[in-house]
Amino acid sequence: MDILISRWTDLENRFRREVAASPYDRHIIRIALRDSRLKLIRGQRLIFDGAMPEGTLHITSPAQRMTAEFRDPFDFVHLYVLDDYFRALQGTPLRGKRTLVPDLGDVVVSDPLARLLGRELISCYANDPRYAESIGRSLVTHIATLERPGPADGALPPSRLERVQEYVDAHLDDPPTLATLAGVAGLSQSNFAAQFRRATGNGLHDYLLHRRIERAKVILSSTDMPLVELALFVGFQGQAHFSTVFKARVGDTPARWRRNAANMRYEPSKVRRLVSNQLTVNELLTSAQARGARAWLGWSKQELAEKSGVSEKTISRFEMDRSLPYPSTLRRIRAAFEYAGVQFEFEGAIAKGIRVT
Template identity: 35%
Template sequence: MTSTLTLLPEAAVDAVTKCRVSPIGIEHQWRCPTDDQADARLQTNILVSRWTRNDTQPLKAANPGTAGRHCIATNLKCTSLTFAHAGRTLVRGRVTAGAVQVTAPDVPCSAVFESAADALHLFVPQQVLGECFEDMFGRPHAGDIRIDDPRLVRDPALERLGQALAVSQSDDAALGKVFTDSVSLAIVSRVIARYFTLAERRQTREASALPSWRLSRVIEYVDAHLSQPIGLLDMAGSAGLTRMHFASQFRRATGTRPHEYLLRRRIEHAQHLLLASKHNVLDVALSCGFRSQAHFTTVFKRLVGETPYCWRMKASLDRQADSHVSGGE
């Protein structure tokens, strides 16, 4: 029996080799995709690469920023480093696995690694960001998207997606790329959703202040019901708003929380009664909506600096002194 050895054509060998190549590139330089990934034909795709080092000796790394692409970095294992973004140090010390950081295009970063490190980097072009935004919100974004919040975030969903992407392996290059592309898009969509949802919430909080006509209604209601129990629901109802919307808008308009405003208004009214009437402290407390003299005294001292009795005595002496001076003149 004779045996024969069949040699595969060179093209077939290349095909077999490519079938076993991971769709995730290995970075030789920190935050730099490999040359074949950066091919011009891939400029509309997400590039995925991995930076790994097992050395524990300190290592300095720097990157001038990727032109036209955001970099979404996911830390895959705990590491110690100093990380600077656009010249500003964001991290100095231990970073846990799962931490995510986003760098906008052309923003320089640097790091000093003090221990072993393993990070996944997604380089996302503007076209993909725009498509994800439109899918998430049902409308195109006006102009280019630029995520300018470089702080590290912890998001369980992003952490799970990053870990799934890191451990993915396939003998079928086509299937491997489909999986990588799908998970990468899920990561980008999550980042887009988090960033723009939080941004809209911040804008809502910053832009919404209680209009003056609503504020006047609240003030009138409080002044008319100082002797009665007043809750947040009552104050919000007088302004025609829900409790959630009222509290944030009231604080934006006045610089104080509704409860704190109510206490100060009760104390101001109490000061007026202490001077203008002969009611004892307990009667004044009840007339201003306090349930007990002890609570009234505590709040009065916190806001005024003295107990109601001492303040009344000093205020009366001051008024007498002023009247003597006026009479002498």
């Protein structure tokens, strides 16, 4: 078959790393069906690192080794397209084993039509395979004729981008204005807006929405905060507005997403490992609780590092489930949260969430 279709979904709110190679005779076209945060690496080359909004395309050429690191739940539709078929759609005749065509490998680009066709493809695939095949061919034809985006000249430098992202995450309850963020970056509003879009592939409004939704997911998965309170906490006008935006971007209501995430938030295996390291229940702390407490308090990782005396790198690795800190390190992180009024709840050795007094 010219096109094979699959779907790759993981709704668990935790770090995941995958390594795979594309088939020797097929391109892989990935379409994000929900917002996510991830890093893509081909060989030793960084392809993408950051927030990937719904509707983003990523194309991998045949016989390429890819590493993907996911920091959020994700949902992708994959199209495995025969090399000959893909190149024929590009309108270039074959010349031996290879053809001189514009190479779309490693392209990462947001495409509204791909978003719509990807959703339609998933909705009809099980019930009407022939219609799904037609949608798939239309989608591949559209993608094959895309032009490779030009280099991101004039993009916001990584150091300034990181400073802006930290500021945004620390002020999601009262989303900062363009003027404020331009000041944080040390640029005029027009230059900042243009450079931010080149660096992230997103406009500022879309990026702010993405971060507010991601903050909401952390709180949903690690606390029992009422939805009406949560909506205001992450900067929405009310529960109705929050629920509408959440469902449009995530594909599920906040209440249903919380129920699906409930079984993932307790992390009993990690708690048992902490108990085996001679920590008492009054000293225990899980990564989900740390994420939820920091989100609730509106602290950046830098602020938590300053208050706890633990490095940002250690905090990042712990929150993404990439490492388990020493007991003394966990004690310092937990003590910083408790001093700010956070209480951690356990039932035996099983985490139940957090409370803020």
